[in-house]
Amino acid sequence: MKRFQDLVLGLHDYWRGQGCALVDPYDVEKGAGTFNPATFFGVLGPRPWRVAYVEPSRRPADGRYGENPIRFGKHHQYQVILKPPPAEIQDLYLQSLEEVGIELRSHDVKFSHDDWESPTLGAWGVGWQVWLDALEITQFTYFQQMGGVDLNPVAVELTYGLERIAMVLQGKESALDLVWADGVHYRDIWQEKERQFSIYHFEQASVDRARAMFDLAEAEAKACLGAGLVFPAYDHTLRCSHLFNTLDARGALATAERESYIARVRALARQCAELYSASLEHDAQSPR
């Protein structure tokens, strides 16, 4: 049987073979692999870029106290960026599923229309949710814009939902029952954390302090932007995004206020993208 970790290693192996740099998860809380600088900055500018990594993604509002079979406040994405995308990208993706043990000939596989958009990142793209027997297992997106900047060339982002794919591979009804490693189940590692974080985000988190931390992180991001320090500025932008998610899960934001928080994060993300893009014009070898 494919253990959870074998699935990760299988994808690493496959995408390494396609010329991807394998990088680590980024060490600031974030809602999706897209927020990792390897994607946010990597898709900007003209240089080709192929990268793959696992990203633990925190979405406080999706927490279910560790009691739901597929909903978690933190889940694991496997993220691949291909810039520019090769013409046979759909086949390359399908091949990766075969590589990790999904026999496509015995499943119903559909590319179901789903255009992706991140209002906080000022990013959008078009593409699909990939359905495996009606289960969404991957978000497949042709990015068109990031941080409000048009992409040239465009990039393809593949975001695999690792828990869901592992459930198919292991024939489990609940992600909690997944075998992570020999003798180690998903629930052993994550269930108590899910419970505590759900309590924290839904019941415990101090709204006032979260607002204050948002304001501080925003101020810090702005100060860094002013000093031309785009990467520290972006870290603080990520913190703002996560604090916004916390406030949102806590039910602390009325609709209009919610919009204004999103606009504040988007403004920071846009300035990061613009500052980075400007630096690319000066130095074609600028770091990613």
Add this chain to the structure above:
Amino acid sequence: MPNLLVELGVEDLPAQEAGLLAEAFRAAWVEGLRQARIAHGEVRLYWTLRRLAVLILDVADKQADLVEEVRGPTVAQGLDPAGQPTPAAQGFLRRYGASPEQLVRKKVGEKEYLFLRAETPGRPTPELVSDILGQVFRSLPCSKRMVWDDSGLAFLRPVRWIVCLWGSKALPVQLGQVRGGRETQGHRFLKPGPVTLDTGEAYVDALRAAYVLVDPEERAAAIRQAITSGEREHGVQAALDPELWARMVGSVEWPVGVLGQIPRESLQLPPPVVVAALHEEGKFLPFLRGKEIAPQFLGIAEGVGGSTVRAGYERVVSIRLRDAASFFEQDRSHRLAERVPHLKMIVQEARLGTVWDRVERIRAYSRALARALGLDEAILDRAAYLCKADLATVMVREFPELEGVMGGVYARLDGEPPAVAQAVEEHVLPTARGDELPQSPYGGALSLADKLDFVAGSIRIGEMPTGSRDPYGVRRRAAAVVRLVLEKRMRVDLFALLEAMDGLYPPAVPGATVQDVRQFLVDRLRGALVERGLTHDVVEAVLSPPRGDFLGVWERGQALSGMRGGEELVSLAVGLSRVRNITREHPGRSYDPRLFEEEAERQLFQAYQAVKASAHKAVERHDFGEALRLLLTLRPAIDRYFDEVLVMCEDGAVRANRLSFLGEISDCFLEVADLGKLVLSSKGEQGS
């Protein structure tokens, strides 16, 4: 003549949009060939989510020759006095390689010009196809365009291959980086790889052999068969809606029906929840047994059925329904009424405040409606208070189409009075999807309050629909207002109601007033009356003056329509037009019958006195047919009056007295309709 096959191979199109895009593809080819002057026969359209194709039969080998007259300089400028071409005309001739003998004189307007007949011989069709393809491609309407490489092409999804066959010959066409050829692609999993086509006619069969049904009718038939066999096997009826059907036909190249089972415990959920969970994203088709949800569901798989797919489907359904069950449980942890204060946190349209504010306005409308319609104010107010509470439930956040439905379910479970629960459930009707109206009087009144607030609020903040642009659905709701009033027979003065509620709204944007709301609703009413079979002139007659009692307008229209064609009405209308015209500038209505001088005056006065009170009463009880019949008896007296009485006489006092009297008669008729608006030609009488 050869056939032309063009297939555009694309990455998966949105299932709902593929069919529309295909129709546009066909239309664009027809138009492209017309513009290129290429004759052709039938155009067959084939499509799946991965391809758009036309097979055009009997295409002419070359385009038709173009003969056109081109205009040159005027005769005065082009010919010298000797009739020889000037330099201007010589240049014109050179441009078309023509000689002076070919010049023709023609008058255009006042001036005479020199013309040439220019003939452009038609080019061979194969040389033109590539350009037409480019033109077709650029003209296709997409909901959203993307770029995928540096070719500069933008489309709904990337283009990956092109087949272009002229008879048995592949034409060298190109779009961006993709070159045309004779290779199409088989089914992604069942027959991966290229399929080589010898001719266009082989297209449908060759792809069927490669597990692709390119004819949407064939896919529809296969899906229909899967549904029917499920229905027969289990004695159930499919709960199919057109949107789901379009998605099913659009989402696969080789449909395979897979029947699954819903877990027993999930069947305890309210049926609309189960339907919503299965319908979600067009995934599954639910079945009903009577009014109950049947334990079966159907999915349409892409090419592969079997136990793995079935097990996968059942897992997805089971997880989603367990989700729904947990939403249900969470929502039930509080009474619906306790959710109402949460509406202060929800904003749908910031310029109109929170949903709580909207509920307060709906309650104000409801109170007025309860009084007007003789409904129990407490029941309607309770329903109004609760009607938006389900927006604060998890279930409606997850399944927005259950708005109203869940409110009704939760209200019932909370033990709210049945009339309250039903009104909450029905207040969203008619929805964007269906045209069903509320059944209960409370549901009808609450729906009317909801729609009126929506329309009035939207127009006041400047969201008046224009042309076909109506992003918020204001026009749809205004049409619902009219339907509710007419079909649920609600006797209410909408003008007075809107006027009374005007203070509930924030200051209107410049140019938007309660008058605009009135006018917008009257326009919808006008359309609705015509749709219901009233002629335009009858509609104008009963809308003059505009009345807030829309039901009364409809009843007047029916009464008037019933009398059309009668001689009486014709001559009465003529007489009344004179009354109207003559009294238009005269506001006074008090008169003294003793000042009447002529017998005809006294006779009309008596006739009028005889019917006045009963006509009024008939209007009051909305029996407009009777009111019209009574007023019609005045016709001979009115005719005689105008034959014998000179209204505009010398004596000012007598004249004013007569005008006031006639003014009152005119007013009396206007309570029913302005008969002067009727089209009275005999043709109009019979033909309309």
